[in-house]
Amino acid sequence: MNFLADVIIRPVITEKATKLSEGKKKKYVFICKLSATKPQIKRAVEKLFGVKVEKVNTMIYRGKIKRRGIFIGHRPSFKKAIVTLKPGYQIDITKLTEKFISQPSK
Amino acid sequence: MNFEIKNISPTIFEISGSFKEEEIKELYQSELERLAKSVKIPGFRPGKAPLEIIERKYGEEAKNNAVKSKIAEIIEQETKKKETWIETLSFETPVWSQKGDTIEFSIKVEVIPKKKIDLDVDIEKPQEKLDASDDEVKREIDNLKERFAVLEEETEKDTVSQNDVAVFDITIKNLKTGKVNQKRISQIVNIQNSEEFFKKLVDGMKINEVREVVLGDEKITVKLKSIKRKVIPKEEDLAKTLGYNNEKEMYEDIKKRILNQKKNELKSSLYFSFIGKVAEKNQLSIPRTLFMQKLNDVISRYPQLERKLAESQAILLSAEEIVIKNIIEQDKIDISDEDIENYIQELSERTNIPPQKIKENFKDRMETLKALVKEKKVQEKIFEIIEKKIS
Numbered sequence: 001m002n003f004l005a006d007v008i009i010r011p012v013i014t015e016k017a018t019k020l021s022e023g024k025k026k027k028y029v030f031i032c033k034l035s036a037t038k039p040q041i042k043r044a045v046e047k048l049f050g051v052k053v054e055k056v057n058t059m060i061y062r063g064k065i066k067r068r069g070i071f072i073g074h075r076p077s078f079k080k081a082i083v084t085l086k087p088g089y090q091i092d093i094t095k096l097t098e099k100f101i102s103q104p105s106k
Numbered sequence: 107m108n109f110e111i112k113n114i115s116p117t118i119f120e121i122s123g124s125f126k127e128e129e130i131k132e133l134y135q136s137e138l139e140r141l142a143k144s145v146k147i148p149g150f151r152p153g154k155a156p157l158e159i160i161e162r163k164y165g166e167e168a169k170n171n172a173v174k175s176k177i178a179e180i181i182e183q184e185t186k187k188k189e190t191w192i193e194t195l196s197f198e199t200p201v202w203s204q205k206g207d208t209i210e211f212s213i214k215v216e217v218i219p220k221k222k223i224d225l226d227v228d229i230e231k232p233q234e235k236l237d238a239s240d241d242e243v244k245r246e247i248d249n250l251k252e253r254f255a256v257l258e259e260e261t262e263k264d265t266v267s268q269n270d271v272a273v274f275d276i277t278i279k280n281l282k283t284g285k286v287n288q289k290r291i292s293q294i295v296n297i298q299n300s301e302e303f304f305k306k307l308v309d310g311m312k313i314n315e316v317r318e319v320v321l322g323d324e325k326i327t328v329k330l331k332s333i334k335r336k337v338i339p340k341e342e343d344l345a346k347t348l349g350y351n352n353e354k355e356m357y358e359d360i361k362k363r364i365l366n367q368k369k370n371e372l373k374s375s376l377y378f379s380f381i382g383k384v385a386e387k388n389q390l391s392i393p394r395t396l397f398m399q400k401l402n403d404v405i406s407r408y409p410q411l412e413r414k415l416a417e418s419q420a421i422l423l424s425a426e427e428i429v430i431k432n433i434i435e436q437d438k439i440d441i442s443d444e445d446i447e448n449y450i451q452e453l454s455e456r457t458n459i460p461p462q463k464i465k466e467n468f469k470d471r472m473e474t475l476k477a478l479v480k481e482k483k484v485q486e487k488i489f490e491i492i493e494k495k496i497s
Binding site for chain 2: 013017
């Protein structure tokens with residue numbers, strides 16, 4: 001079972017993600033827990049930022065296999081979610097980062 | 107914005123005061139924009155990160171820079187007014203804190219203080235009359251003879267002594283590696299000026315004789331090729347070499363040059379003794395930064411000068427600058443375009459650089475050029491005062 005606070009790990013703040021948030025349809029990118037479902041992500045964003053979500057698109061990035069000499073390991077997999085808000089809603093970029101200030105970066 | 111200026115020492119002032127945060131809003135914004143262009147933030151290409159993110163990460167730094175710029179602005183304005191000081195030499199990092207929307211600051215600045223300079227000082231009349239004696243002229247001619255001496259082949263001698271100049275082939279071989287480190291063919295050596303071991307090695311050598319010496323890991327082989335003789339030119343020949351028609355003309359010109367040199371030396375010594383007395387009478391305080399600048403100048407120009415002498419020279423030069431800058435303000439020294447032209451012409455004659463090139467060099471630094479011309483005008487005024495006093 002996923003608690004709402006555990007669903008979203010951190011927002012993605014890059015040039016591309018900023019561009020998405022500045023478009024006609026406000027879209028925000030988050031790194032989420034691998035087991036999080038779309039409805040859970042929707043509820044988490046609505047609760048955390050007080051907005052209405054139109055849709056959620058998710059994708060799973062498989063961790064790359066890394067080899068160091070004879071040892072083989074892999075980087076952790078993660079789920080990325082692109083959350084589209086309903087018209088008239090938007091999230092302030094400073095608020096977006098403030099909520100996750102204590103979260104370790106990727 | 108309100109601030110007050112407190113005198114800590116004759117050359118150090120403390121400016122403390124406060125201003126509203128709004129006053130640095132523009133500076134802060136431009137500082138953020140400047141940072142946005144240069145800083146690298148992960149996920150963004152340089153200069154592409156939004157200002158909000160830059161503000162979150164570098165807001166403190168931008169604010170610090172904005173406050174510093176504001177304080178620098180205040181200092182510049184005060185310097186322009188020239189009410190308390192003439193020129194700012196240096197300032198410490200400002201101390202500032204924010205209370206609500208008010209920013210309080212304090213900063214210490216070292217300056218050339220504004221002071222009324224009294225030039226009415228007594229100066230001693232030089233006792234000796236300027237003259238170039240025959241002995242001095244002869245000494246100068248002897249020096250010139252030594253400089254223009256030529257080396258000729260010695261035919262009568264076949265053994266070298268320690269006072270000769272001779273031509274050698276010198277080979278330096280490393281005994282450990284067996285390699286030749288240096289090979290000098292037909293090297294002219296003034297044996298008198300060479301090292302002690304070399305003097306001993308070559309003493310009494312005959313032409314084509316080979317001698318060797320081992321020094322540490324190196325073996326030095328020397329072969330004497332020929333002995334040279336220094337031929338000092340006759341006065342007649344020297345005069346022609348130097349471009350005079352005859353010896354008399356050379357003698358007169360050298361006498362004139364010596365006299366001119368002495369005149370300049372006397373002028374300079376009178377000038378600096380006058381500056382010293384003016385500094386003493388007006389109780390001038392020398393700012394440390396100015397003194398260090400002048401000391402570095404003196405040391406770089408005369409590296410072999412004793413420290414104490416260099417320091418006293420630096421004190422005089424600092425006092426000169428303080429006196430000149432204050433007189434420029436006091437007497438409202440003004441310059442015309444003609445003065446600038448004359449100065450450039452004079453500079454060109456002194457340095458052999460065409461006036462056009464000097465103008466190009468000063469193209470972006472017109473203020474510096476004007477300051478130099480003003481300084482020269484004040485120096486001329488001081489020379490006039492000195493001349494009046496001693497005549």
